[in-house]
Amino acid sequence: xxxxxxxxxxxxxxxxxxxxxxxxxxxxxxxxxxxxxxxxxxxxxxxxxxxxxxxxxxxxxxxxxxxxxxxxxxxxxxxxxxxxxxxxxxxxxxxxxxxxxxxxxxxxxxxxxxxxxxxxxxxxxxxxxxxxxxxxxxxxxxxxxxxxxxxxxxxxxxxxxxxxxxxxxxxxxxxxxxxxxxxxxxxxxxxxxxxxxxxxxxxxxxxxx
Numbered sequence: 001x002x003x004x005x006x007x008x009x010x011x012x013x014x015x016x017x018x019x020x021x022x023x024x025x026x027x028x029x030x031x032x033x034x035x036x037x038x039x040x041x042x043x044x045x046x047x048x049x050x051x052x053x054x055x056x057x058x059x060x061x062x063x064x065x066x067x068x069x070x071x072x073x074x075x076x077x078x079x080x081x082x083x084x085x086x087x088x089x090x091x092x093x094x095x096x097x098x099x100x101x102x103x104x105x106x107x108x109x110x111x112x113x114x115x116x117x118x119x120x121x122x123x124x125x126x127x128x129x130x131x132x133x134x135x136x137x138x139x140x141x142x143x144x145x146x147x148x149x150x151x152x153x154x155x156x157x158x159x160x161x162x163x164x165x166x167x168x169x170x171x172x173x174x175x176x177x178x179x180x181x182x183x184x185x186x187x188x189x190x191x192x193x194x195x196x197x198x199x200x201x202x203x204x205x206x207x208x209x
Contacts, residue, residue, distance in 0.1 A: 001026070002047035016046060021128065022163075049108025049130075054198075056114045058086070058094030060101065071204050083115075091116035092123050099127035113171040113198045121158045121166055133158065134171030134198040139182030148189060155193055167195075174200040175207070 001014045003026070017025040017036075066078035086094075091114070102110060109130040112120060117135045124131045135151040142148060148170075155168040170193070172178040172186045190197055202208070 002045060003027075004048070011045070014046075047106070050106050052102065052107050052110040055098065055110045055112045057098035057110065057112050057120065058091045058114055058116075060098045061086070061090060061094040086116075088116045088119045092119040095120045095123035096127065099123060099129050102129065103127070111169075111198060113173070117154050118157075121154075121161070124166060125162045128165075130162075130165040132167050132169055132196075132198070134169040137170065137172045137178065137182075137186060139172065139178035139186075142182070145185075148186065152189065152193065155195060159195075169196045169198045171198045174203070 001012050001016075002009065003012070012028075014027045015025070015029060015031065016023060017029070017031065062079065062082060065082060066074055069078065095112075098110075102108075109132075111132040111134075113134045113136045114120060115136055117133055121131075121133055124133070133154075135147070135154050137147050137151060151170055155170075158166050159168045160166065170186050170190045172183055175183070178186070186197070
């Protein structure tokens with residue numbers, strides 16, 4: 001077993017007690033073999049779950065669609081037109097696929113910014129994953145604040161669901177899609193809701209020049 005993040009720790013033998021899908025105990029403890037189902041992991045290593053700090057989970061559906069391009073042509077010519085054709089059902093199943101792949105690779109938590117976030121949250125809830133979710137916000141087409149209000153409604157609906165597995169943030173997309181005054185409004189809203197921000201920053205060298 002690997003406990004914590006100390007790179008010099010020695011591997012230890014131990015047990016993990018799971019009850020109703022929740023880990024109740026980890027380490028060297030005794031148990032009654034007649035009262036539990038034993039899964040023998042003597043040739044395996046148990047370690048803390050991996051965390052993916054930035055995802056667009058449903059974009060697993062677009063894997064391989066457009067590669068080896070600079071950011072803005074990639075977005076404007078390939079990704080955004082294709083995303084415009086996605087619907088709530090495709091987002092749900094794309095997120096389910098991503099959750100399956102993350103589970104298989106040992107990832108237990110991910111931070112996601114996208115759209116049709118109710119479907120992302122529902123897929124995450126059903127998969128058993130833990131996630132920090134944010135509806136992507138584009139400031140240039142949100143003059144009346146509709147998208148920001150939808151984000152607030154999403155947070156109020158999903159914050160803490162799944163026995164605390166789902167938490168929420170606000171997701172201003174990037175500095176090139178959210179003007180400064182819009183970012184200021186999002187920041188103030190985040191303070192009011194006591195949530196964090198998920199944003200793209202320093203994606204290309206142009207942001208430094």
